[in-house]
Amino acid sequence: MRRALxxxxxxxGCDWEHFAxxxxxxxxxxxxxxxxxxxxxxxxxxxWTTLQDALAESPELRDAFSSRWHAAQxxxxxxxxxxxxxxxxxxxxxxxxxEYQYYDAAHDEVVxxxxxGVASHAIxxxxxxSLEGPAYYKAFDYYANGYLDTLWSYQATSMxxxxxxxxxxxxxxxxxxxxSTYVAYLLELDVMGHMQTRETVVTSxxxxxxxIDRFERNHPERRFVxxxxxxxxxxxxxxxxxxxxxxxxxxxxxxxxxxxxxxEGRAYDGLWAIPIVHTRVSYLSLHTAPELVExxxxxxxxxxxxxxxxxxxxxxVDLDPEARLTWVGLWRGxxxxxxxxxxxxxxxxxxxxxxxxxxxxxxxxxxxxxxYLTRRDExxxxxxxxxxxxxxxxxxRTSLDPVSVETPADVIVSFKRPYASAGFKIPGGANEIxxxxxxxGLDNDGSAGVVLSEERELPAAVxxxxxxxxxxxxxxxxxxxxxxxxxxxGEASLDY
Amino acid sequence: MSSVVITALLLLVASPxxxxxxxxxxTPPPAAEASDDFGRLAVTGFYPMLETxxxxxxxxxxxxxxxxxxxxxxxxxxxxxxPTEFVMRVxxxxxxxxxxxxxxxxxxxQLSGYFMLSGSDRAFLSSRYTSGSRVRSLVVEAPLxxxxxxxxxxxxxxxxxxxxxxxxxxxxxITEVTSADVLTVELSAFDKHSFYVHLGQVGVDRGHRQVxxxxxxxxxxxxxxxxxxxxxxxDDGMQSQPLLSIGAIL
Numbered sequence: 001m002r003r004a005l006x007x008x009x010x011x012x013g014c015d016w017e018h019f020a021x022x023x024x025x026x027x028x029x030x031x032x033x034x035x036x037x038x039x040x041x042x043x044x045x046x047x048w049t050t051l052q053d054a055l056a057e058s059p060e061l062r063d064a065f066s067s068r069w070h071a072a073q074x075x076x077x078x079x080x081x082x083x084x085x086x087x088x089x090x091x092x093x094x095x096x097x098x099e100y101q102y103y104d105a106a107h108d109e110v111v112x113x114x115x116x117g118v119a120s121h122a123i124x125x126x127x128x129x130s131l132e133g134p135a136y137y138k139a140f141d142y143y144a145n146g147y148l149d150t151l152w153s154y155q156a157t158s159m160x161x162x163x164x165x166x167x168x169x170x171x172x173x174x175x176x177x178x179x180s181t182y183v184a185y186l187l188e189l190d191v192m193g194h195m196q197t198r199e200t201v202v203t204s205x206x207x208x209x210x211x212i213d214r215f216e217r218n219h220p221e222r223r224f225v226x227x228x229x230x231x232x233x234x235x236x237x238x239x240x241x242x243x244x245x246x247x248x249x250x251x252x253x254x255x256x257x258x259x260x261x262x263x264e265g266r267a268y269d270g271l272w273a274i275p276i277v278h279t280r281v282s283y284l285s286l287h288t289a290p291e292l293v294e295x296x297x298x299x300x301x302x303x304x305x306x307x308x309x310x311x312x313x314x315x316x317v318d319l320d321p322e323a324r325l326t327w328v329g330l331w332r333g334x335x336x337x338x339x340x341x342x343x344x345x346x347x348x349x350x351x352x353x354x355x356x357x358x359x360x361x362x363x364x365x366x367x368x369x370x371x372y373l374t375r376r377d378e379x380x381x382x383x384x385x386x387x388x389x390x391x392x393x394x395x396x397r398t399s400l401d402p403v404s405v406e407t408p409a410d411v412i413v414s415f416k417r418p419y420a421s422a423g424f425k426i427p428g429g430a431n432e433i434x435x436x437x438x439x440x441g442l443d444n445d446g447s448a449g450v451v452l453s454e455e456r457e458l459p460a461a462v463x464x465x466x467x468x469x470x471x472x473x474x475x476x477x478x479x480x481x482x483x484x485x486x487x488x489x490g491e492a493s494l495d496y
Numbered sequence: 497m498s499s500v501v502i503t504a505l506l507l508l509v510a511s512p513x514x515x516x517x518x519x520x521x522x523t524p525p526p527a528a529e530a531s532d533d534f535g536r537l538a539v540t541g542f543y544p545m546l547e548t549x550x551x552x553x554x555x556x557x558x559x560x561x562x563x564x565x566x567x568x569x570x571x572x573x574x575x576x577x578x579p580t581e582f583v584m585r586v587x588x589x590x591x592x593x594x595x596x597x598x599x600x601x602x603x604x605x606q607l608s609g610y611f612m613l614s615g616s617d618r619a620f621l622s623s624r625y626t627s628g629s630r631v632r633s634l635v636v637e638a639p640l641x642x643x644x645x646x647x648x649x650x651x652x653x654x655x656x657x658x659x660x661x662x663x664x665x666x667x668x669x670i671t672e673v674t675s676a677d678v679l680t681v682e683l684s685a686f687d688k689h690s691f692y693v694h695l696g697q698v699g700v701d702r703g704h705r706q707v708x709x710x711x712x713x714x715x716x717x718x719x720x721x722x723x724x725x726x727x728x729x730x731d732d733g734m735q736s737q738p739l740l741s742i743g744a745i746l
Contacts, residue, residue: 018620
């Protein structure tokens with residue numbers, strides 16, 4: 001153990017030495033070679049509501065947004081959770097599952113279970129080893145400041161936020177000497193949303209905007225054009241201990257046995273599912289056998305703590321006799337409230353007239369005798385943004401596809417806030433931590449992030465999946481960094 | 497240049513006459529002319545590139561550590577490298593010449609070359625560290641430094657390193673010389689333990705920054721360990737980091 005610690009320290013010492021060598025003597029570049037520098041800041045968990053709060057509080061920010069900044073809601077993927085969402089936004093190589101804990105279909109096992117999996121968030125990524133982080137990290141010029149950065153982000157969030165801002169802008173000044181694009185990531189606003197208050201997040205966001213303003217004023221030698229985007233929102237709805245659910249423990253009462261492999265489930269004569277219970281989020285994913293999907297969805301949608309459950313459902317033979325469409329159902333209160341079909345060839349959604357669409361805040365009207373209607377993706381996007389479930393149809397449909405994850409869930413539970421998945425249980429107490437705000441669920445509060453830009457005008461709302469279409473410099477930058485970009489969800493583009 | 501002012505103030509406060517005039521002569525010179533003194537005074541700076549000392553590795557002796565390997569030739573020359581930087585795609589070398597040593601004074605000049613190869617900016621073991629510049633083609637940084645070490649008292653030694661670093665590479669990189677001055681205040685206790693305060697200024701114009709930190713050095717027989725924490729401050733922000741070195745005096 002001592003030898004391993006010493007070896008680890010010596011290896012860390014190599015990084016420290018190199019860090020000093022590469023950052024001490026400034027390199028200056030000819031400003032005429034890159035007179036404009038595009039800066040993209042990926043801010044974890046920055047909500048549309050935080051922007052609105054900040055605008056209400058700061059006249060300076062209102063001036064900035066009336067003159068040079070443009071703002072749009074950025075509707076995240078479902079489930080609105082960080083690693084999977086950044087992967088989809090940046091179109092990087094798929095990760096295993098929505099969370100660090102995931103179901104490995106090849107080995108039929110749940111990987112990174114328990115507190116060890118949670119603790120793994122703080123372990124530094126080491127390239128070329130099993131500790132290598134998700135592929136989207138490579139798209140960022142800067143995403144952390146040292147081995148213990150993540151640990152400090154949770155332990156001393158405000159202090160580490162200052163450290164992160166200092167590091168981010170120190171590097172921006174250096175790297176912009178020779179580069180025309182800089183992409184950086186900030187974690188702490190998400191942590192503050194989970195663990196502190198809405199006001200703290202607003203104050204910290206305003207600090208970021210002030211630093212941007214100061215940086216631009218300090219660097220007249222180039223024109224810096226900033227864009228900020230986020231992976232999901234934060235609902236700022238706290239949960240008390242009773243509202244933090246150990247859903248795997250509740251499943252037997254709902255008639256679904258929790259298991260930890262398909263083999264274990266198939267040996268059971270009844271309903272079963274593999275729960276992925278990891279961090280404190282407002283959703284939960286389940287894996288089960290294809291023939292059990294609908295029944296599991298129906299059963300787990302029963303409790304009042306569950307808002308809506310998503311799963312594939314059988315084709316409606318009256319509307320789709322040849323089973324050409326992909327059908328997705330929404331369950332609540334132990335019954336299916338609506339289902340819709342999607343035709344990928346025509347990018348068209350089929351909404352049956354017998355769906356209780358008002359219950360999922362979708363405003364559609366059927367003519368007498370009309371059994372279904374069709375809607376284009378753009379129409380449904382515009383019809384649902386600002387509603388309780390923004391971009392409902394696209395998000396629900398693609399949540400069950402292997403877009404950013406190798407093994408998507410079979411059933412996804414979105415909790416009715418303030419209920420949420422406890423995710424982990426710390427022995428001996430302290431289980432109220434990270435329960436000030438949540439995201440992950442299908443609802444607007446945790447899903448409406450932001451795109452804020454000095455670079456271009458924006459529509460009122462964008463689909464986060466399409467960010468690269470709006471900012472092509474991000475694509476070029478990813479190529480420059482050797483990041484392999486992959487296709488995202490099919491039929492995701494929108495004609496804004 | 498602020499460190500020059502601080503140096504002057506410290507010299508005033510702890511002049512050899514006021515402090516320990518007799519011992520100043522009795523104390524072995526900081527330049528390691530006497531081989532048995534080798535190791536007591538560091539023969540390299542701790543913070544890379546910017547600082548060194550007036551001391552020289554004695555003839556046919558060596559200092560081998562995780563951050564630096566140095567050999568002594570004829571009690572006048574010292575040649576060496578930062579070994580781990582070779583792995584990080586930065587081949588490098590240092591040549592140090594002892595210019596003058598007398599009593600508590602030692603003066604040396606050092607020329608270094610750091611050849612940052614393409615990809616060296618991403619050679620970190622962990623992606624949690626970021627280089628200040630992308631290195632697409634060879635960048636050379638060559639500091640020429642003059643270091644003065646002055647033992648003010650048995651418990652206090654000052655090291656000042658004044659340097660100019662030639663930076664050159666392919667356009668749009670601008671070829672230029674960046675000045676730097678680093679004062680290192682060494683407080684010695686029980687012979688084997690030293691505490692250092694490092695204060696430095698890099699550049700005076702656009703992109704100028706301050707480097708400062710504290711470190712501890714243990715020297716026991718042939719063994720040496722150094723541990724410190726440093727900050728780099730600019731008008732835009734700040735970086736901080738630890739430094740660690742474990743080595744042997746041979």
